[in-house]
Amino acid sequence: MAFRVGYAGRREVSRVELSRRRTGGDPTGLLHDRSDEASRLDTPPAPVAPTGRGPASAAGGGRTRLNGKAWGNDVDARPAGASVSPFCPVCDATNPRLRYRLTHFSIFRCADCAQVYLWPLPSEEEIRRLFANLYTTGDTMLPELRGYYAYCFDDSPANPLVQTYEHWLAALERHHRPGTILDIGCGTGLFLAVARRRGWVPFGVDESGEATRHARERFGLDVETGDFAAFAAGGRTFDAITMWDIIEHARRPVELLAAVRGSLAPGGVIGLSTPNERSILDLVAGTLYRATGGRVTGPLEKFYIDQHFLYFSPATLEAGLGRAGLGLAELGLESTDLRRLALSLPKRLVLATLFRVGRWMGLDNRLFAVARATA
Structure with a gap:
């Protein structure tokens, strides 16, 4: 695979580069402590x-x-x-x-x-508390993330989140033409609304009743309230299944990925994103x-x-997918869109500089992947 530069500095990692990183190639010398x-x-x-x-x-x-x-x-x-x-x-x-x-x-x-x-x-009670109000009050331990989820309600071309979704969908469509798509953790349904405009037939599941209600009432989407395990028990299959910023919250990630693999239609693909350790x-x-x-x-x-709960690198993400019977079709590096963060001007400039340096070093702070079943 060749490098592919995309939105917010996203680029596809070539197999050659991924191999170089595993075997110790480090032209900058900065990855090894002295x-x-x-x-x-x-x-x-x-x-x-x-x-x-x-x-x-x-x-x-x-x-x-x-x-x-x-x-x-x-x-x-x-x-x-x-x-x-x-x-x-x-x-x-x-x-x-x-x-x-x-x-x-x-x-x-x-x-x-x-x-x-x-x-x-965290305990189950703490986890429920952590995620209870993300889409409504935006409760979070980081002040920089206050308002981060407000973008999940704005379906306009100027919304940076909509722009990100367009690029993620374009990546999926390099590997599978539009068909049925399931978004795990669909939230307010914004991603599925964007996917529908591109020709996908959207379905979603999320544990937040407030978010799924918005998805149904605002976008008219077919979404269910509950966890994916219960949803998967119904035996439905999909041409594409997406997990945007989901895998890092999983207590048993390989079991989750295996269940997702079992819900793929033949030739189907999985799209996921997560922070880059x-x-x-x-x-x-x-x-x-x-x-x-x-x-x-x-x-x-x-x-x-x-x-x-989990922090993946390109190599550990590929290994985790492999344990679940999945193989990478595309792996990309990307940077957080700073427009969604509540930052002072000095902090914004510092982060923008760090992200530029990270892009040059191949150390962007986020991963994007498309995977499919290996057998």
């Missing part, structure tokens, strides 16, 4: 309450490597003498490496599959965190938030 010991945190994490999940794993130490490539300095997070530790939501391994200890949670990397994840996970934001904020011995966490807490 010293393990200089940035290693000395304090072990507190013991974690037993979860009853995840198999035992062999011991290991030092910095995490993905096919020989280092990314930061992760600490062996298994408490001495403890039999249970954070388990990886992707592979179930209990072989974590502490990446960052933040104010309300910690970020770990699985030493077995390199997946980055948040621990401890290997981004310029993590590189800069993580360097500051390590340089201060873990005392400065504020910048990291703008990227790692309690609404996101």
